[in-house]
């Protein structure tokens with residue numbers, strides 16, 4: 698009898714009962730403290746090499762969740778384990794292993810993408826020539842013409858800045874990528890460039906990707922599994938097909954409404 702080797706599926710991200718509260722002072726004398734639970738106990742996991750999309754309307758807690766995983770915010774409850782490291786203890790190691798992109802990426806705006814990326818490469822301890830070659834390759838694949846590499850970032854559109862932020866996150870070729878709304882506000886072509894690039898990355902490098910979006914088509918195109926987030930809770934999860942089956946519909950947007958009782962408002966510029 699021959700024993701079959703089981704296919705090993707490792708977990709890259711494990712989030713258990715994650716909670717986050719924001720406290721705001723309100724009232725005339727700012728004496729009233731109001732608590733806002735952005736995350737009310739969220740649990741999910743992402744397998745190695747999987748793309749997992751968190752889908753939710755404005756204010757559902759997507760950015761808060763990604764910011765905690767990115768080590769930019771600390772949680773008020775629950776546990777996070779990524780690539781075998783627990784937060785907050787494994788913060789330093791994790792920062793070296795993950796790429797993070799958010800809508801408010803900080804750059805030296807007077808400097809060019811080339812200068813910003815070389816500076817980041819230096820911080821990562823990368824060899825400048827190799828880093829430059831990799832950066833130029835990624836920028837080209839993302840559809841930025843090489844003649845723009847030396848223009849100041851402040852002269853570039855938001856879409857271009859977003860592509861430069863993605864390039865920076867990928868300089869170290871991280872096994873894990875956390876993307877907060879990677880295509881929000883991009884024109885249709887830029888959006889497709891970024892989506893195609895993310896698909897290639899998953900296929901060619903086996904990168905584990907956690908992304909947030911409020912774009913149904915994007916979630917469906919990119920994600921192996923999708924989690925529906927509403928009011929700080931993960932209401933449902935599964936492949937797009939599973940979620941549609943759970944809701945008894947063949948449309949993901951309708952499935953979102955049926956399963957969460959919420960609607961996702963589309964930004965006007967986002968209709969592709």
Ligand SMILES: Nc1ncnc2c1ncn2[C@@H]1O[C@H](COP(=O)(O)OP(=O)(O)OP(=O)(O)O)[C@@H](O)[C@H]1O
Nearest residue numbers: 719720733735753754755756757758759760761762
């Ligand atoms: N720094 C903060 N201080 C106070 N409240 C905050 C802070 N960040 C987020 N919140 C609140 O937490 C809740 C979740 O916000 P979060 O930004 O995570 O949602 P989101 O799903 O990412 O929304 P969007 O799609 O608009 O970015 C909201 O009610 C928001 O007002």
